[in-house]
Amino acid sequence: MANKVKVPTSLHSLASGVPLLTGSNFLEWYEHVQFRLGVLDLVMALLEDKPADINEYSTAEQVALSKSWKRTNRLSLMFMKLTIANNIKTSLPQTVNALEYLQAVEDRFRPTDKSLAGTIMAELTTMKYDGNRGVQDHILNMADKAAKLKTSNS
Known part of the structure; x- marks a missing residue:
């Protein structure tokens, strides 16, 4: 059975320790985000593909995995958006997938x-x-x- 994800502290308080992404500080921002999401045990959505949608034939383990993935995806996305300057957020694609969002940020700001x-x-x-x-x-x-x-x- 999949582990239940627990967030021990406020997401906002951990996000406040991450430098606000302004564009020129992408590498520093990226390291802080990866570390904080790892500490919060919210990297599942960044490491694993979205599980298949649940249906009446899904096992209890599949249901738990899907719920856990959806939660980590939602929280990871919220965490990243909390740490990005507003003028940058508006120029990024609107997505509900944390990995796609992180990839869009990386594509835009990672230096060649x-x-x-x-x-x-x-x-x-x-x-x-x-x-x-x-x-x-x-x-x-x-x-x-x-x-x-x-x-x-x-």
Whole structure:
């Protein structure tokens, strides 16, 4: 039998910790959304296809799975919409499927690999130690950018 999804805290309070998607911060927003939905155990609708519609021949397990999927889909969609700026929401397609909605956001805002690589390379080549932060922070920042550059080229 499918596990019953429980949401232990307010969806709104967890959504308030996610940076509002404004367009230029897609990757940060995406990571926060994925993490929070995982913590809330609401990723089922993002990982599994919608189960077949229930009918009089459906088993108790199929009915439970369908109800669980519908709930996680609805809550995931609401969660994502809470964390997107209003001017962006109006330009996204209206869908009742959380995975389709996330895909539409990703298609619109995920930087292409070449432009991301170019941006990171420019940041790395012009980066200078300014003395305001510690040397360790500066090195960690450079290592982070190098790792992002490596993953964008793979």
